[in-house]
Amino acid sequence: MEVSDVHHAYGRRVVLRGVNLELPRGTLAGIVGENGAGKTTLLKILSGELRPDHGKIHHHGRFGYCPQAVVLNDALTVRQHLLFFKAAYDLPDLRRAEECMEALHFREYADERVNVRSGGTRQKLNLTLALMHDPQVLLLDEPYQGFDWDTYQRFWDLATRLREEGRSVLVISHLAYDAERLDVLWRLNNGLLHDHDTKRAA
Template sequence: MEGDAVVLAGEPVLRIRDVRKSYRRRPVLRGVSLDLHAGQLLGIVGENGAGKSTLLRILVGDLAADSGVVERVGVLGSCPQDTVLHQAFSIDQHLRFFQAAYGLDNLDRAFELLEQLRFGGYLHERVAALSGGTRQKLNLVLALMHDPKVLLLDEPYQGFDWETYLRFWDLAAALRDRGCAVLVVSHLAHDASRLDSLYRLREGVLRRTEQTGSEVVPG
């Protein structure tokens, strides 16, 4: 982890206990447990088919677990791997739609995020005209504009250039400092040192890893 160590206090804002899920008798999650506290930045890595998408769908409430407990405190923000965008609408229109959905009085936080990610100049561009990286920026802003207390990010930096990738990690650290609980899920284990803790999901089993610089040693 970079900087000072996070001091955890109180109950976790996301509590996962013995979550299990199977498809047609094929186990996908085999008793996953995890605690995520306010002001904590955690990562989960795993290969394709390891169960990452299934776990995230359960955490956001899109899929029911076969057994186990998921408890969450505070407003949830979720940035899915597949963007929730309409090709014909502009960035500004997306912001207005989500403002109404979230019941926000203004778009101050959204515009702040646009500037942080350096794409405020695209406000009136339609999604169809945007690059994949810029679409992912918008996807991230939509997940953050209502100032969630628990944030789930699925492959959040796909399509980013190097400069935007670094800005993403600056933003993630700033969210942690604001007291947000952030969970980053990816198939890559780069920059593990930016995380407070890293876990590996393999064959439906979640285990904490040991981190050495940016390298990951499977636990």
């Protein structure tokens, strides 16, 4: 993915002032910034959910997007969500989804409705839905909110495995957690991305 000179404003409030970034194949990257810095706006633009005022975004291959706000149907079970997205993605099977469920340890909840599950389990499903079509680029907005420590570690193991498979993963967060796991870390400040020292951040 390449991003060139992206600008965006909400009325007179300028949020992004010329963002540039490159996410090569097999990269685990992060963007951190204070609340209100424009991280979610940038991710919505990268995913195509929001159109920038100026600039270009180029995706190479499929991408997955895991928004911060979990968008699930409380009347459906975990499995019904997977079957719905299987049809939407036109997938032959649920192999990749089942691998994600195994990695994040929530297969036992497959036939339970999501409205009775914890926020952490709902977030696991949210992440699985973004991954189940095997994207080349994965965009994650605060992906581990609600995770317990064990699941948090499993998330990073999964992200590392995706990188080793040649996938590119971009994690957006307001704090530089586990920055030493990242290949590159940027800080979004005053509408621009700045290189961030991962050793110092760790």
